[in-house]
Amino acid sequence: MDQPTASTSASTSVYVRRVGIAVGIVLAVLFVLGLLGTAFSVFLRLLAALLIALPLRAGAAWVHRRTRLPEGLALLLVALLVVGALGGMGYLFSTRLSEQLSGLQQELPQAVRDVQARVGGTRWGQWLAGENLDYRRLMGGSSEWLGRATGVFSTTLSVLADGYVILFLAVFLAVQPKLYRSGLVLLVPQSHRARAHEVLDKISDTLVKWVVGRLVSMAVVGVLTVVGLGLLGMPMAAVLGLFAGLVTFIPNIGPVVSMVPALLLAFLNGGPHMALYVLLLYLGTQTLESAAVSPVVQQRLIALPPALVLVGQLVIGAFTGLLGLTLATPIIAMAVVLVKMLYVQDVLGDDAVQV
Structure with a gap:
Protein backbone atom coordinates (compact mmCIF):
# COMPACT_ATOMS: atom_id res chain seq x y z
CA MET A 1 0.00 0.00 0.00
CA ASP A 2 2.92 2.35 0.61
CA GLN A 3 4.42 1.98 -2.88
CA PRO A 4 1.43 3.39 -4.87
CA THR A 5 1.16 6.27 -2.41
CA ALA A 6 4.84 7.15 -2.85
CA SER A 7 4.50 6.90 -6.64
CA THR A 8 1.44 9.18 -6.63
CA SER A 9 3.22 11.70 -4.42
CA ALA A 10 6.25 11.72 -6.75
CA SER A 11 4.02 12.22 -9.82
CA THR A 12 2.23 15.09 -8.09
CA SER A 13 5.56 16.67 -7.16
CA VAL A 14 6.78 16.42 -10.76
CA TYR A 15 3.49 17.91 -12.05
CA VAL A 16 3.66 20.80 -9.58
CA ARG A 17 7.29 21.45 -10.52
CA ARG A 18 6.45 21.50 -14.22
CA VAL A 19 3.51 23.85 -13.65
CA GLY A 20 5.77 26.11 -11.62
CA ILE A 21 8.38 26.14 -14.40
CA ALA A 22 5.71 26.92 -17.01
CA VAL A 23 4.28 29.76 -14.91
CA GLY A 24 7.78 31.10 -14.32
CA ILE A 25 8.52 31.07 -18.05
CA VAL A 26 5.27 32.87 -18.84
CA LEU A 27 5.96 35.52 -16.18
CA ALA A 28 9.52 35.96 -17.44
CA VAL A 29 8.28 36.42 -21.02
CA LEU A 30 5.68 38.95 -19.88
CA PHE A 31 8.32 40.79 -17.88
CA VAL A 32 10.67 40.94 -20.88
CA LEU A 33 7.83 42.14 -23.13
CA GLY A 34 6.98 44.82 -20.59
CA LEU A 35 10.60 45.96 -20.50
CA LEU A 36 10.71 46.05 -24.30
CA GLY A 37 7.49 48.07 -24.40
CA THR A 38 8.86 50.55 -21.88
CA ALA A 39 12.17 50.78 -23.73
CA PHE A 40 10.39 51.43 -27.03
CA SER A 41 8.24 54.11 -25.39
CA VAL A 42 11.41 55.83 -24.17
CA PHE A 43 12.91 55.42 -27.65
CA LEU A 44 9.91 57.18 -29.23
CA ARG A 45 10.35 60.20 -26.97
CA LEU A 46 14.07 60.25 -27.66
CA LEU A 47 13.37 60.12 -31.39
CA ALA A 48 10.90 63.01 -31.07
CA ALA A 49 13.60 65.03 -29.31
CA LEU A 50 16.09 64.16 -32.06
CA LEU A 51 13.62 65.37 -34.70
CA ILE A 52 13.74 68.77 -32.99
CA ALA A 53 17.44 68.87 -32.14
CA LEU A 54 18.87 67.63 -35.45
CA PRO A 55 17.23 70.28 -37.69
CA LEU A 56 18.41 72.96 -35.26
CA ARG A 57 21.95 71.60 -35.44
CA ALA A 58 21.72 71.37 -39.25
CA GLY A 59 20.61 75.00 -39.42
CA ALA A 60 23.40 76.01 -37.05
CA ALA A 61 25.96 74.14 -39.17
CA TRP A 62 24.74 75.95 -42.29
CA VAL A 63 25.03 79.34 -40.54
CA HIS A 64 28.49 78.39 -39.25
CA ARG A 65 29.70 77.53 -42.77
CA ARG A 66 28.29 80.73 -44.26
CA THR A 67 29.24 83.22 -41.54
CA ARG A 68 32.10 81.50 -39.67
CA LEU A 69 30.31 82.17 -36.40
CA PRO A 70 31.11 79.80 -33.52
CA GLU A 71 28.82 76.77 -33.54
CA GLY A 72 27.28 77.65 -30.18
CA LEU A 73 26.46 81.18 -31.29
CA ALA A 74 25.12 79.89 -34.61
CA LEU A 75 22.84 77.45 -32.75
CA LEU A 76 21.58 80.24 -30.51
CA LEU A 77 20.93 82.42 -33.56
CA VAL A 78 18.98 79.67 -35.33
CA ALA A 79 16.94 78.90 -32.21
CA LEU A 80 16.12 82.59 -31.76
CA LEU A 81 15.13 82.87 -35.42
CA VAL A 82 12.78 79.88 -35.12
CA VAL A 83 11.22 81.15 -31.89
CA GLY A 84 11.01 84.67 -33.33
CA ALA A 85 9.35 83.44 -36.53
CA LEU A 86 6.78 81.47 -34.57
CA GLY A 87 6.19 84.37 -32.21
CA GLY A 88 5.93 86.84 -35.10
CA MET A 89 3.36 84.70 -36.90
CA GLY A 90 1.40 84.37 -33.69
CA TYR A 91 1.49 88.14 -33.14
CA LEU A 92 0.48 89.00 -36.71
CA PHE A 93 -2.49 86.65 -36.75
CA SER A 94 -3.39 86.65 -33.05
CA THR A 95 -6.27 89.13 -33.32
CA ARG A 96 -7.82 87.55 -36.40
CA LEU A 97 -7.28 84.00 -35.18
CA SER A 98 -8.73 84.76 -31.76
CA GLU A 99 -11.84 86.26 -33.38
CA GLN A 100 -12.22 83.27 -35.67
CA LEU A 101 -11.60 80.79 -32.86
CA SER A 102 -14.24 82.55 -30.78
CA GLY A 103 -16.66 82.36 -33.70
CA LEU A 104 -15.76 78.72 -34.27
CA GLN A 105 -16.47 77.93 -30.63
CA GLN A 106 -19.87 79.60 -30.90
CA GLU A 107 -20.87 78.16 -34.26
CA LEU A 108 -19.82 74.53 -33.84
CA PRO A 109 -22.59 73.68 -31.32
CA GLN A 110 -25.14 75.30 -33.63
CA ALA A 111 -23.71 73.31 -36.54
CA VAL A 112 -24.16 70.09 -34.58
CA ARG A 113 -27.76 71.00 -33.73
CA ASP A 114 -28.45 71.90 -37.36
CA VAL A 115 -27.10 68.55 -38.52
CA GLN A 116 -29.28 66.77 -35.97
CA ALA A 117 -32.34 68.73 -37.17
CA ARG A 118 -31.65 67.93 -40.82
CA VAL A 119 -31.08 64.26 -40.02
CA GLY A 120 -34.36 64.22 -38.11
CA GLY A 121 -36.13 65.34 -41.28
CA THR A 122 -34.97 62.31 -43.26
CA ARG A 123 -36.69 58.94 -43.36
CA TRP A 124 -33.90 57.08 -41.61
CA GLY A 125 -33.66 59.87 -39.03
CA GLN A 126 -37.39 59.53 -38.33
CA TRP A 127 -36.93 55.77 -38.12
CA LEU A 128 -34.25 56.24 -35.49
CA ALA A 129 -36.53 58.61 -33.59
CA GLY A 130 -39.33 56.03 -33.85
CA GLU A 131 -37.08 53.45 -32.25
CA ASN A 132 -37.10 55.62 -29.09
CA LEU A 133 -33.36 55.32 -28.72
CA ASP A 134 -32.13 56.62 -25.40
CA TYR A 135 -29.18 58.70 -26.60
CA ARG A 136 -28.29 59.61 -23.05
CA ARG A 137 -28.05 55.94 -22.20
CA LEU A 138 -26.08 55.19 -25.37
CA MET A 139 -23.59 57.94 -24.69
CA GLY A 140 -23.42 57.11 -21.00
CA GLY A 141 -24.86 58.78 -17.95
CA SER A 142 -23.43 61.69 -15.99
CA SER A 143 -20.98 59.41 -14.20
CA GLU A 144 -19.80 58.07 -17.54
CA TRP A 145 -19.26 61.57 -18.88
CA LEU A 146 -17.43 62.50 -15.67
CA GLY A 147 -15.12 59.54 -16.20
CA ARG A 148 -14.51 60.59 -19.78
CA ALA A 149 -13.76 64.15 -18.74
CA THR A 150 -11.31 62.86 -16.14
CA GLY A 151 -9.69 60.70 -18.78
CA VAL A 152 -9.32 63.65 -21.14
CA PHE A 153 -7.77 65.72 -18.33
CA SER A 154 -5.26 63.00 -17.44
CA THR A 155 -4.43 62.48 -21.12
CA THR A 156 -3.82 66.21 -21.51
CA LEU A 157 -1.49 66.21 -18.51
CA SER A 158 0.34 63.19 -19.93
CA VAL A 159 0.78 64.93 -23.30
CA LEU A 160 2.06 68.09 -21.61
CA ALA A 161 4.50 66.05 -19.51
CA ASP A 162 5.74 64.22 -22.61
CA GLY A 163 6.14 67.54 -24.40
CA TYR A 164 8.12 68.94 -21.49
CA VAL A 165 10.47 65.93 -21.44
CA ILE A 166 10.88 65.93 -25.24
CA LEU A 167 11.63 69.65 -25.34
CA PHE A 168 14.33 69.47 -22.67
CA LEU A 169 15.85 66.37 -24.25
CA ALA A 170 15.97 68.27 -27.54
CA VAL A 171 17.76 71.19 -25.86
CA PHE A 172 20.38 68.91 -24.30
CA LEU A 173 20.93 67.01 -27.55
CA ALA A 174 21.19 70.20 -29.60
CA VAL A 175 23.64 71.89 -27.23
CA GLN A 176 26.03 68.95 -26.73
CA PRO A 177 25.53 66.45 -29.57
CA LYS A 178 29.17 65.32 -29.64
CA LEU A 179 29.03 64.27 -25.98
CA TYR A 180 26.13 61.85 -26.52
CA ARG A 181 27.42 60.63 -29.88
CA SER A 182 30.85 59.87 -28.44
CA GLY A 183 29.28 57.94 -25.58
CA LEU A 184 27.22 55.89 -28.03
CA VAL A 185 30.19 55.16 -30.30
CA LEU A 186 32.27 54.00 -27.30
CA LEU A 187 29.98 50.96 -27.13
CA VAL A 188 31.23 49.87 -30.57
CA PRO A 189 34.54 47.99 -30.98
CA GLN A 190 37.37 50.36 -31.76
CA SER A 191 37.96 48.95 -35.24
CA HIS A 192 34.36 49.77 -36.24
CA ARG A 193 34.01 53.24 -34.69
CA ALA A 194 34.73 55.09 -37.93
CA ARG A 195 31.92 53.12 -39.60
CA ALA A 196 29.65 53.84 -36.63
CA HIS A 197 30.19 57.57 -37.18
CA GLU A 198 29.29 57.14 -40.86
CA VAL A 199 26.07 55.33 -39.93
CA LEU A 200 25.11 57.99 -37.38
CA ASP A 201 25.83 60.74 -39.92
CA LYS A 202 23.53 59.06 -42.44
CA ILE A 203 20.77 58.54 -39.89
CA SER A 204 20.99 62.19 -38.81
CA ASP A 205 20.85 63.36 -42.42
CA THR A 206 17.84 61.11 -43.11
CA LEU A 207 15.90 62.39 -40.09
CA VAL A 208 16.57 66.04 -41.00
CA LYS A 209 15.39 65.44 -44.56
CA TRP A 210 12.23 63.74 -43.29
CA VAL A 211 11.41 66.73 -41.07
CA VAL A 212 11.95 69.12 -44.00
CA GLY A 213 9.68 66.98 -46.18
CA ARG A 214 6.90 66.97 -43.58
CA LEU A 215 7.14 70.74 -43.15
CA VAL A 216 6.80 71.23 -46.91
CA SER A 217 3.74 68.94 -47.01
CA MET A 218 2.17 70.73 -44.04
CA ALA A 219 2.72 74.13 -45.66
CA VAL A 220 1.22 72.99 -48.97
CA VAL A 221 -1.87 71.53 -47.30
CA GLY A 222 -2.35 74.61 -45.11
CA VAL A 223 -2.02 77.10 -47.98
CA LEU A 224 -4.25 75.15 -50.37
CA THR A 225 -6.90 74.71 -47.68
CA VAL A 226 -6.93 78.41 -46.78
CA VAL A 227 -7.13 79.45 -50.45
CA GLY A 228 -9.83 76.89 -51.27
CA LEU A 229 -12.00 77.74 -48.27
CA GLY A 230 -11.58 81.44 -49.02
CA LEU A 231 -12.76 80.94 -52.61
CA LEU A 232 -15.77 79.00 -51.33
CA GLY A 233 -16.61 81.87 -48.99
CA MET A 234 -16.22 79.77 -45.86
CA PRO A 235 -15.75 81.61 -42.55
CA MET A 236 -12.71 80.94 -40.38
CA ALA A 237 -10.65 79.83 -43.36
CA ALA A 238 -7.38 80.79 -41.63
CA VAL A 239 -8.11 78.72 -38.53
CA LEU A 240 -9.32 75.70 -40.50
CA GLY A 241 -6.35 75.91 -42.88
CA LEU A 242 -3.86 76.23 -40.03
CA PHE A 243 -5.46 73.25 -38.28
CA ALA A 244 -5.39 71.18 -41.50
CA GLY A 245 -1.72 71.97 -42.01
CA LEU A 246 -0.73 71.13 -38.46
CA VAL A 247 -2.54 67.80 -38.23
CA THR A 248 -1.06 66.73 -41.58
CA PHE A 249 2.02 65.87 -39.51
CA ILE A 250 0.01 62.91 -38.18
CA PRO A 251 -0.28 60.40 -41.06
CA ASN A 252 -3.62 58.84 -42.02
CA ILE A 253 -5.58 60.18 -39.03
CA GLY A 254 -4.71 63.86 -39.38
CA PRO A 255 -6.50 64.53 -42.70
CA VAL A 256 -9.69 62.88 -41.44
CA VAL A 257 -9.64 64.86 -38.19
CA SER A 258 -9.13 68.14 -40.05
CA MET A 259 -12.32 67.62 -42.08
CA VAL A 260 -14.72 67.39 -39.14
CA PRO A 261 -14.98 71.08 -38.05
CA ALA A 262 -14.87 72.29 -41.67
CA LEU A 263 -17.76 70.01 -42.70
CA LEU A 264 -19.86 71.04 -39.71
CA LEU A 265 -19.39 74.74 -40.44
CA ALA A 266 -20.06 74.20 -44.13
CA PHE A 267 -23.29 72.38 -43.29
CA LEU A 268 -24.32 75.22 -41.02
CA ASN A 269 -23.47 78.08 -43.38
CA GLY A 270 -24.33 76.65 -46.78
CA GLY A 271 -26.19 73.43 -46.28
CA PRO A 272 -25.43 70.05 -47.86
CA HIS A 273 -24.12 71.54 -51.10
CA LEU A 279 -15.45 67.64 -48.65
CA LEU A 280 -14.26 67.64 -52.27
CA LEU A 281 -11.76 70.40 -51.45
CA TYR A 282 -10.27 68.44 -48.56
CA LEU A 283 -10.19 65.19 -50.52
CA GLY A 284 -8.57 66.94 -53.48
CA THR A 285 -5.99 68.67 -51.27
CA GLN A 286 -5.05 65.49 -49.45
CA THR A 287 -4.95 63.51 -52.71
CA LEU A 288 -2.65 66.12 -54.25
CA GLU A 289 -0.43 66.05 -51.18
CA SER A 290 -0.33 62.25 -51.01
CA ALA A 291 0.01 61.55 -54.74
CA ALA A 292 2.13 64.47 -55.94
CA VAL A 293 3.68 66.68 -53.28
CA SER A 294 4.77 64.11 -50.70
CA PRO A 295 6.19 61.55 -53.19
CA VAL A 296 8.18 64.23 -55.04
CA VAL A 297 9.52 65.76 -51.84
CA GLN A 298 10.29 62.42 -50.23
CA GLN A 299 11.88 61.06 -53.41
CA ARG A 300 14.23 64.03 -53.54
CA LEU A 301 15.04 63.74 -49.85
CA ILE A 302 14.59 60.11 -48.74
CA ALA A 303 13.47 57.21 -50.94
CA LEU A 304 11.14 54.81 -49.12
CA PRO A 305 8.76 52.26 -50.68
CA PRO A 306 5.17 53.49 -50.04
CA ALA A 307 3.90 50.00 -49.18
CA LEU A 308 6.66 49.55 -46.59
CA VAL A 309 5.77 52.90 -45.03
CA LEU A 310 2.06 52.02 -44.84
CA VAL A 311 2.67 48.58 -43.31
CA GLY A 312 5.11 50.09 -40.83
CA GLN A 313 2.59 52.75 -39.82
CA LEU A 314 -0.10 50.13 -39.26
CA VAL A 315 2.13 47.81 -37.22
CA ILE A 316 3.90 50.46 -35.12
CA GLY A 317 0.70 52.47 -34.61
CA ALA A 318 -1.20 49.38 -33.48
CA PHE A 319 1.32 48.64 -30.71
CA THR A 320 2.38 52.13 -29.63
CA GLY A 321 -0.56 54.46 -30.27
CA LEU A 322 -0.62 57.93 -31.79
CA LEU A 323 3.00 58.84 -31.04
CA GLY A 324 4.24 55.64 -32.67
CA LEU A 325 2.01 56.23 -35.71
CA THR A 326 3.34 59.77 -36.06
CA LEU A 327 6.98 58.65 -35.87
CA ALA A 328 6.58 55.42 -37.83
CA THR A 329 8.06 56.81 -41.06
CA PRO A 330 11.33 58.08 -39.50
CA ILE A 331 11.65 54.77 -37.64
CA ILE A 332 11.32 52.91 -40.94
CA ALA A 333 13.80 55.28 -42.59
CA MET A 334 16.32 54.60 -39.81
CA ALA A 335 15.77 50.85 -40.13
CA VAL A 336 16.34 51.01 -43.89
CA VAL A 337 19.61 52.89 -43.39
CA LEU A 338 20.80 50.37 -40.81
CA VAL A 339 19.91 47.36 -42.97
CA LYS A 340 21.56 48.77 -46.08
CA MET A 341 24.75 49.94 -44.39
CA LEU A 342 25.31 47.31 -41.72
CA TYR A 343 23.92 44.21 -43.46
CA VAL A 344 23.81 44.69 -47.22
CA GLN A 345 27.09 46.62 -47.48
CA ASP A 346 29.11 45.34 -44.53
CA VAL A 347 27.92 41.73 -44.23
CA LEU A 348 26.97 40.91 -47.82
CA GLY A 349 29.66 43.14 -49.30
CA ASP A 350 27.30 44.72 -51.86
CA ASP A 351 28.72 48.22 -52.09
CA ALA A 352 26.68 48.97 -55.22
CA VAL A 353 23.55 49.53 -53.09
CA GLN A 354 23.02 53.25 -52.55
CA VAL A 355 21.84 54.47 -49.16
Missing part, protein backbone atom coordinates in the same frame (compact mmCIF):
# COMPACT_ATOMS: atom_id res chain seq x y z
CA MET A 274 -21.48 73.62 -49.31
CA ALA A 275 -20.52 70.61 -47.19
CA LEU A 276 -20.06 68.60 -50.39
CA TYR A 277 -17.82 71.29 -51.88
CA VAL A 278 -15.71 71.43 -48.71
